[in-house]
Amino acid sequence: MTLGKEGSNILSENTQKIFQQYTQLSTDEKLALLYFIYENMGDSITPAAPNAADLNLTSSVIEVIFNLSEDEQLEIMRDIVNCKDTEYSRAYGGLTPNNQLLVWYAWAQAMGDTVVDLPDDYKATEAISNVLSQIKKLEFEEQISVLREIASNMGYTEVKRVSSQAEVGITPSL
Template structure:
């Protein structure tokens, strides 16, 4: 997970970086499910910092599509890929052509 979050050039991070953003989001969902079930659960006395609660509150206030878009973007910004993303029309000012 750390390699992916830090965008390190490793085999695991490259494999993650090659996935679509939807599949990257699915990876994090599966890991989150597994963490509480099989790896480690939250301690009963755990209290999140106020910054964490603030961010979670802001995410919860988004509609469903907004939440998914935000989380997909966050998941997509992780991992390593030697391929640069294709610039958007907004970035280049040019329309796509055949």
């Protein structure tokens, strides 16, 4: 597998294909897709394994954006999507995938209130609509798998992903 920054945890060929289509989107299309995912599927898409996410670890990343201007919020989100080496992107990149999902979930919940919203006249591109419709067709676990892959391939980190036993055929030794 060659998807993402350091590999993929997505198992099915179908979800890999959807993630690959996501990677072809522009930065703003990626942000819009996240917005539409939470707006259209918010009742079924939760922070994903809420017991595995830690609000204490994510609160500083989540809350820092609330008191910034919409332009500053958008810049931080774009930096995270683009994996830029910035203070906020590093803070996000240092979180686990479940905690990263919790960040986007919290920001999505606050969109239009304390977090920048899509313009009222915004129309999703064909590419966004295509990826969104494919995600909607997936089973819940596959949806979470794709979202986790999206979230974990954002932010900046110098920590390299450890290959899984399935990928290398051996267990890491101490």
